[in-house]
Amino acid sequence: MNMQRETLILGIETSCDETSAAVVRGGTELLSNVISSQMDVHRKFGGVVPEVASRRHVERITIIVQKALEEAGVGRNELDAVAVTQGPGLVGALLIGVSAAKALAFSLGKPLVPVHHIAGHIYANHLIKPLSFPLVALVVSGGHTELIYMKGHNQFERLGKTRDDAAGEAFDKVARLMKLPYPGGPQIDRLALEGKPSYPLPRAWLESDSLDFSFSGLKSAVLNLVHNANQRKEEIHYADLAASFQDAVLDVLVEKAMLAVKKTGVNQLLLAGGVSANSGLRVRLSKRCKEEKIDLRIPPLELCTDNAAMIAAAGTYQFLDGHYADLTLNADANLPLIG
Amino acid sequence: MKLLAMDTSTLVMGVAVFDLETKRVLGEVITNLHNNHSVRLMPTIEQLLTELDLSLDDLHALAVTSGPGSYTGIRIGVTTAKTMAWARELPLYSESSLTVLAMNGIRFDGLVVPLFDARRRRVYSGVFAAKDGEMTEVLPQQVVPVESWLEQIKALEKPVLFLGDDVERFRQTIEEYLGERASFGIGPENLPRPSHLAWAAYQKWSNHEPPEHADFAPNYLQLTEAEANWLKKHGKEEGENG
Ligand SMILES: Nc1ncnc2c1ncn2[C@@H]1O[C@H](COP(=O)(O)OP(=O)(O)OP(=O)(O)O)[C@@H](O)[C@H]1O
Numbered sequence: 395m396n397m398q399r400e401t402l403i404l405g406i407e408t409s410c411d412e413t414s415a416a417v418v419r420g421g422t423e424l425l426s427n428v429i430s431s432q433m434d435v436h437r438k439f440g441g442v443v444p445e446v447a448s449r450r451h452v453e454r455i456t457i458i459v460q461k462a463l464e465e466a467g468v469g470r471n472e473l474d475a476v477a478v479t480q481g482p483g484l485v486g487a488l489l490i491g492v493s494a495a496k497a498l499a500f501s502l503g504k505p506l507v508p509v510h511h512i513a514g515h516i517y518a519n520h521l522i523k524p525l526s527f528p529l530v531a532l533v534v535s536g537g538h539t540e541l542i543y544m545k546g547h548n549q550f551e552r553l554g555k556t557r558d559d560a561a562g563e564a565f566d567k568v569a570r571l572m573k574l575p576y577p578g579g580p581q582i583d584r585l586a587l588e589g590k591p592s593y594p595l596p597r598a599w600l601e602s603d604s605l606d607f608s609f610s611g612l613k614s615a616v617l618n619l620v621h622n623a624n625q626r627k628e629e630i631h632y633a634d635l636a637a638s639f640q641d642a643v644l645d646v647l648v649e650k651a652m653l654a655v656k657k658t659g660v661n662q663l664l665l666a667g668g669v670s671a672n673s674g675l676r677v678r679l680s681k682r683c684k685e686e687k688i689d690l691r692i693p694p695l696e697l698c699t700d701n702a703a704m705i706a707a708a709g710t711y712q713f714l715d716g717h718y719a720d721l722t723l724n725a726d727a728n729l730p731l732i733g
Numbered sequence: 734m735k736l737l738a739m740d741t742s743t744l745v746m747g748v749a750v751f752d753l754e755t756k757r758v759l760g761e762v763i764t765n766l767h768n769n770h771s772v773r774l775m776p777t778i779e780q781l782l783t784e785l786d787l788s789l790d791d792l793h794a795l796a797v798t799s800g801p802g803s804y805t806g807i808r809i810g811v812t813t814a815k816t817m818a819w820a821r822e823l824p825l826y827s828e829s830s831l832t833v834l835a836m837n838g839i840r841f842d843g844l845v846v847p848l849f850d851a852r853r854r855r856v857y858s859g860v861f862a863a864k865d866g867e868m869t870e871v872l873p874q875q876v877v878p879v880e881s882w883l884e885q886i887k888a889l890e891k892p893v894l895f896l897g898d899d900v901e902r903f904r905q906t907i908e909e910y911l912g913e914r915a916s917f918g919i920g921p922e923n924l925p926r927p928s929h930l931a932w933a934a935y936q937k938w939s940n941h942e943p944p945e946h947a948d949f950a951p952n953y954l955q956l957t958e959a960e961a962n963w964l965k966k967h968g969k970e971e972g973e974n975g
């Protein structure tokens with residue numbers, strides 16, 4: 395226990411378009427979380443361009459690591475370990491973080507701790523208030539939509555996942571269809587606040603009792619709706635369309651999350667990943683969890699999107715369990731959370 | 734006082750240790766494999782240091798190739814080297830991977846042309862000549878269509894030594910343009926040597942040249958495709974408007 399209080403972990407995250415480094419003490423205390431976003435760089439391309447992202451990462455990585463230690467007031471030799479996102483993500487981008495972490499671990503003579511990006515998103519909540527097990531996590535991001543059951547630290551069991559698009563991906567694709575700038579999720583969120591869910595759109599419940607998701611049908615329905623309206627030269631009310639689309643996504647996310655909680659009998663529901671920034675999702679989950687007396691944890695906005703503090707937090711428990719990697723560690727674009 | 738040099742810019746992965754006081758190469762590892770540099774670089778460094786019975790404390794400087802070559806490969810080397818430099822508080826020196834390859838022709842009387850395939854009939858290349866024990870640029874390093882490159886080289890009217898494993902792919906074209914004037918490196922001369930990188934870095938170190946900073950980035954010699962396309966489109970629109 396005492397050891398856990400003292401543990402100082404440097405986290406590094408470069409899986410997509412954020413170069414980030416952070417120092418976390420005792421698994422819960424955020425000492426620094428430096429994030430260099432490339433959003434502006436990629437906006438003109440309408441999405442993340444992997445080669446452009448990798449080039450930016452390599453330029454920034456050392457400065458960001460340096461800043462993270464400076465802001466934390468921690469000397470590099472005081473660190474207990476270096477934790478890094480091994481995957482999933484863009485392989486070229488991941489490689490920058492992995493190469494830096496390996497060089498750092500070797501240079502400082504510290505353990506190297508590989509972390510799964512989604513474990514990181516889940517542990518973002520741990521930085522606000524310690525997780526209490528057992529729990530269910532609803533992970534909704536650009537690449538993932540999953541329900542995860544956790545009995546304890548580092549124990550991940552998958553209850554369900556998307557069979558096609560991730561929720562964030564659906565947000566981004568629909569936003570593009572509506573000619574909204576990248577990234578689309580926040581744009582739809584904002585627009586939906588001004589509209590009414592008046593367009594009828596499908597909800598994919600799949601088999602009764604299923605905790606899996608599917609969003610590609612919904613995306614196609616929006617595509618058809620826009621296409622037909624264009625052909626008939628009818629005007630589309632974009633705010634209403636955004637509200638309708640968001641409503642369809644949230645209905646499924648909220649109901650399946652509640653079903654997972656009921657099925658497992660846990661008292662805590664965690665929200666994790668970039669889409670947990672969605673204001674509608676926050677409001678609706680809060681309401682439902684209050685009704686059902688479930689302890690809902692939602693990370694603050696700055697911890698919802700990719701950041702290294704969440705990697706350091708998750709890495710702390712990998713470190714305490716002795717899950718180290720050797721210097722042959724490689725990035726894995728498709729790393730599974732559950733082996 | 735040792736210098737550690739690493740090169741992962743191409744298929745060739747090289748690691749060398751150089752003694753800054755005796756000016757001797759203490760050890761060198763080269764592989765020429767289509768195999769993941771990310772997996773093998775750190776263990777190779779660790780193993781070479783162990784075999785030389787050196788610890789990290791014995792290192793006084795680092796060197797890395799800054800490209801051109803494989804984008805991913807270059808980044809692995811640059812990220813590893815500059816992270817080590819920061820962590821160990823060591824000066825980092827960089828050298829072009831083409832210059833390092835050109836150093837294999839340092840005794841050649843004429844022009845030395847190292848090249849790497851840049852696809853679509855283009856090459857990363859430069860024209861060098863040895864001068865006072867150093868390779869100096871006669872034509873600047875660039876990514877260039879192979880035919881127009883050979884045209885430029887032909888105009889220099891000198892014997893030319895071509896270096897690099899990729900040369901073989903263009904051998905016929907080279908001979909068409911340069912005939913007797915062209916000569917070709919043999920197997921061992923076609924691999925960039927990390928000890929040459931170390932030597933180049935040693936010279937910078939002994940001349941008190943400023944080392945690289947933490948924001949040091951590779952020199953890819955060309956924009957990403959996305960950026961190039963964007964500029965093309967953007968430029969066109971501007972042209973239309975003006
Ligand atoms: N307010 C919002 N409403 C809906 N979606 C949002 C909102 N804010 C962000 N998103 C979405 O979250 C996603 C980005 O989240 P995140 O950065 O966690 O994903 P990622 O890192 O790309 O994917 P992954 O974490 O699965 O590898 C994008 O799809 C974005 O549109």
Ligand SMILES: [Mg+2]
Pocket residue numbers: 511515535536667668699700
């Ligand atoms: Mg993410």
